[in-house]
Structure formats: C-alpha cells, structure tokens
Amino acid sequence: QQQVKQSPQSLIVQKGGISIINCAYENTAFDYFPWYQQFPGKGPALLIAIRPDVSEKKEGRFTISFNKSAKQFSLHIMDSQPGDSATYFCAASNIGTSGSRLTFGEGTQLTVNP
C-alpha cells in the first residue's frame, strides 16, 4: 500500500522559475512531513520539514505548504537555480510510533535549465 504518493515524476523548469512538487498521504496519524534533496551518488539530505499545526513553512527559497483536510503537502522552490537540479523526496511519519520511521514518496527528478 502506497501511503505517500508524489507527483510529478520529473519536472523541468527554467532558471528563475518556480518549481512545485506535490505529495498526498493516506495515514491521518502522520504528524511529521519532511522533504529531502538528493544529488547523484549521494544520500538524501533533509531540506525542510513541517508539522501539521502550521499550514506553511518557509526557509529561504524553499516553502512547504500543508493542507491537513486534503491530506496534501507541497514543496515550492522559488527562483529555481541550476544548482537545485536534484531528486526530491517527500516523506511522512508518526512520531509516536516505534522508530518514528519515515515513509517516502517515489521521488521527483528536477532539472533547472540555465
């Protein structure tokens, strides 16, 4: 059962544009929603995360928008740069469960053209 569904699978954006990646989840017990960035040959690195008590969190050019009623959250990358070209994963977990283990989306390969 796919508990976190991510779209699109791939995304091409021009430099300076806005990149938007969406995720939907099924488990209403999830209470922690991080985004990870992965460059080729590297492990994923935490980019930004949100808890369900807020609807938006911004860190620099990266913003998470969270819609609890729709069970959806999205990553917005403003003023996208070629250096942002990477694979992005959304994830979710229930902090109270054993291991607080993350369930990941399928990933989005972002390409930012110069």
Add this chain to the structure above:
Amino acid sequence: NAGVTQTPKFRILKIGQSMTLQCAQDMNHNYMYWYRQDPGMGLKLIYYSVGAGITDKGEVPNGYNVSRSTTEDFPLRLELAAPSQTSVYFCASRTGTGDGYTFGSGTRLTVV
C-alpha cells in the same frame, strides 16, 4: 565529525553469495535505519533499530538480517543474494526526537 559512514560504496555479488553492508554513526543516535532505493520507487524500509539490542522489520525485510550490538554500528546482512536485491542501500540515523534522518552516502549493490 563523520556522520553516517557506509562501506563498501560498490559491490558486485554472484547469485547465492552472502555479504554484510556496514553502517556506523558517530553522533550517538539511538535510532538507525536501512533503506533500499530502486529507480522510481522511492526508499523502502528494510529494518530499523531504536537502540542497541533492539531491531524490528520494516516494509521489505525478506532476504535480509540485521544486528545492533552497539549504539554506533548497524550492519545489514544479505544471505543467498538474488538479482532482486540489486539496489542502492542507504543507512540512516536520528536522535529520536522527531528530527530528520542523517543518511550515509549509500552502497550500490549488483547481484549477477
């Protein structure tokens, strides 16, 4: 501060062979995890541990075993390797406070 260290980085195994993927962290994290990453499939949890001596199965544990004798080390054992185990394996750790994972750089395994 090395973070999470995985060895080896690359390995080719023949069908039926066994091997151990090593994972060590120097951050005194209680929680450790093993994921596999296949193209277009995201990361799938194999096993996890909430502390030394405590391990539990994740989503895709078949064909794998783990142990956690110390806080620092969390090796993943593959017995009787199969082509379906061709993947990139990531080890991760976290403090246990609800913060994000710290991932290692991965082990790319090919079973032929």
